[in-house]
Amino acid sequence: MRDEQAYLISDAEYLSPALGRVFHFVAKRASGSYIYDLNEKPYLDMTSGIAVNQLGHSHPEVVEAITKQAQESIHTSCVVHYPANIELAEALAGIMPGDINSTFFCNSGAEAADGALKLIKILQPGRNNFIVHRGSFHGRTLGATALTTSKASYRKYFDPLIPGVNVINFPNTFACKTIDERRSFENQMHKEIELMFATHVAPESVAAIFIEPVLGEGGYLPAPIEYVNYLKHLRTLCDKHGILLVFDEVQSGMARTGKWFASEHYGVVPDIQLMAKGLSGGLPLGAFATRKELMYKMPPGSHGSTYGGNPICCRAALKMIEIIKRDKVLDKVLDSSEYIFKYFENKFPGSNSHKLSDTEIHSPVKVRGLGLMIGLEFASGEITTKIKEYAYSKQVLVLPCGAYGNIIRLAPDLTMSEADIQKGLDIIAEAIKLYC
Ligand SMILES: Cc1ncc(COP(=O)(O)O)c(C=O)c1O
CATH class of the missing domain: 3.90.1150.10 (Aspartate Aminotransferase, domain 1)
Structure with a gap:
């Protein structure tokens, strides 16, 4: 060497x-x-x-599962159906929040965000605005970069990106030094989206709101929960205005926060959930998931991936889920x-x-x-x-x-x-x- x-x-x-x-x-x-x-x-x-x-x-058991799968088959793509892929989608339906039960597998978090954007475009025709939170990171593809506001350097050379992305502050109640300060901050925070709706983005033009329940790249910052449940606030707004709520759990998901998904801490179920990173604990696997009736609005061929959800990554993910439960x-x-x-x-x-x-x-x-x-x-x-x-x-x-x-x-x-x-x-x- x-x-x-x-x-x-x-x-x-x-x-x-x-x-x-x-x-x-x-x-x-x-x-x-x-x-x-x-x-x-x-x-x-x-x-x-x-x-x-x-x-x-x-992890030795994950290595063993990957090795066994590699001996059986490494890659067939969507030419055929294969067990690991189906078994993992089933297993995820068992651990994802609420009624989220249908998954599209891809290779990364950015691809998950891009795939979700396509799903949203199909589900929300005529609504051309998105709302994202300042400081968010959703990935490096052009679609995901358009949603990303964690560092200007990530976007610097690539404008104009997709239009219609509107940015609101990610509420950082931890910046408040006293309880009183935090209470008044929270009142302000509620007003922010309403002000946006009243001044320049009509709510009926908004297709989806994206948020990381725990901001990752942007500063490891959980959405407020102690005095006010910010995700519940978003859920209520989305329900009122027919907006889809997207939780990017690429970093906060798969047991990282002590629940399968961080949204469980808040008791809020999104319409669409993004996953990657810990999903298969080191192999390239991403996914977006939603309710079956929404996923089935995506016609065959409207999205695809050569490698997404390949047998080896799915086997690793299945073994990981098994060990997380068992141990x-x-x-x-x-x-x-x-x-x-x-x-x-x-x-x-x-x-x-x-x-x-x-x-x-x-x-x-x-x-x-x-x-x-x-x-x-x-x-x-x-x-x-x-x-x-x-x-x-x-x-x-x-x-x-x-x-x-x-x-x-x-x-x-x-x-x-x-x-x-x-x-x-x-x-x-x-x-x-x-x-x-
Ligand atoms: C919350 C979140 N979403 C999306 C991504 C992009 O994932 P990937 O690097 O797998 O494309 C990341 C990566 O850090 C992330 O933290």
């Missing part, structure tokens, strides 16, 4: 620079919660491949989440953004999130860069997010041991004490 330097030289020579990298080491292998470099140096992975590897890297992973996620919040509250009193008192308690870090989708907010992006680099020097991998890069996101695999979580947090806490 070549050494690291030789690989990095070839990387720069032959790969597109468009795809940025965060850490410049070459991974030889990955297993459980660790990635190993070419010299077998281990790195604790608190990114899980950007919130993908729900059961850690290369009670949803409970484990909630326990680990509570552990992380308590850890920070002990080290940095006042850090829990979900708990407000009448007066502000200063903390160098503010912690918010659902399940194992936890955001650590700092005063600036410079601080998070230093924390990320310090952690890297101690062989712990964490990623920043948010428009200003001032959030560290914790998205470990859902089965990371308490000892490893503590090891990662201890290093982050050391960095906070050094740099804040």
